[in-house]
Amino acid sequence: MIQLSNVHKTFNTGKPNQVVAINNINLQINAGEFIVIVGANGSGKTTLLNLLAGNILPDSGLISIDDNNVTRLPEYSRSKWIARIFQNPLLGTAADLSIIDNFRLAALRTQNKGLSIGKNDKFKSLVKERIATLNMGLEDKIEQPIGTLSGGQRQALTLLMSVMDTCKILLLDEPTAALDPRSAEQVLRIADDLIRQYQLTAIMVTHNLKDAGKYGSRIIQMGEGEILKDVSGSEKQNLKQNDIYDWFG
Numbered sequence: 001m002i003q004l005s006n007v008h009k010t011f012n013t014g015k016p017n018q019v020v021a022i023n024n025i026n027l028q029i030n031a032g033e034f035i036v037i038v039g040a041n042g043s044g045k046t047t048l049l050n051l052l053a054g055n056i057l058p059d060s061g062l063i064s065i066d067d068n069n070v071t072r073l074p075e076y077s078r079s080k081w082i083a084r085i086f087q088n089p090l091l092g093t094a095a096d097l098s099i100i101d102n103f104r105l106a107a108l109r110t111q112n113k114g115l116s117i118g119k120n121d122k123f124k125s126l127v128k129e130r131i132a133t134l135n136m137g138l139e140d141k142i143e144q145p146i147g148t149l150s151g152g153q154r155q156a157l158t159l160l161m162s163v164m165d166t167c168k169i170l171l172l173d174e175p176t177a178a179l180d181p182r183s184a185e186q187v188l189r190i191a192d193d194l195i196r197q198y199q200l201t202a203i204m205v206t207h208n209l210k211d212a213g214k215y216g217s218r219i220i221q222m223g224e225g226e227i228l229k230d231v232s233g234s235e236k237q238n239l240k241q242n243d244i245y246d247w248f249g
């Protein structure tokens with residue numbers, strides 16, 4: 001479903017601060033895989049997500065999604081496939097707008113039904129129904145500004161918004177780094193459930209090795225812009241937090 005062939009990205013080419021962020025990477029990601037990416041600071045994890053999302057373009061190489069060559073496609077043209085969750089829960093939502101208006105905006109992002117989504121009572125009850133599945137008691141607060149909610153509540157809603165449109169690929173860039181341990185656990189459980197339920201292909205960057213062991217069907221370790229380890233199947237399922245810790249030498 002996602003194919004990266006010889007993808008290369010250097011920042012500040014020819015300058016003293018030149019850095020090879022992604023070094024000729026080859027990677028195939030199958031539909032429905034949930035990949036966890038770990039790696040030291042500066043190893044290229046976020047750059048890889050940026051290249052997939054299209055907010056930076058590679059110097060060379062090829063990126064395809066569902067057999068479409070997206071290598072030079074800008075970010076907005078890829079949003080029909082890709083949704084992205086950031087570390088900062090404030091990034092995914094419009095704070096002053098109500099919960100329901102945020103869902104309307106999210107639905108408009110990839111669909112063209114505009115006004116019917118906005119005025120439709122059916123849309124409202126669908127949103128309420130979906131929010132109820134989070135078990136956070138937010139379904140009765142949909143007229144409340146989303147900025148009044150906690151980071152964990154916002155992150156859970158952002159996840160839900162991203163799966164309510166047509167997205168197939170979910171990119172999660174340290175989605176729980178700004179959350180307290182309990183909220184982090186809750187948000188990851190919700191993410192895991194939604195990924196299964198909507199059969200998404202997901203790629204999550206995390207520094208939390210416990211989560212890296214617990215979640216995902218495949219784990220990749222990056223180092224200096226390269227893929228150092230790529231483990232899936234039963235080998236991934238049997239990996240313990242300490243095994244992953246040992247990779248960091």
Ligand SMILES: Nc1ncnc2c1ncn2[C@@H]1O[C@H](COP(=O)(O)OP(=O)(O)OP(=O)(O)O)[C@@H](O)[C@H]1O
Pocket residue numbers: 011012019020021039040041042043044045046047048
């Ligand atoms: N826009 C940019 N301009 C210049 N250098 C960049 C840019 N983005 C990333 N880099 C550099 O590329 C390298 C890889 O950065 P990246 O953010 O992908 O690493 P990372 O593995 O996500 O790190 P972290 O774990 O600290 O978030 C780093 O040396 C970084 O300084």
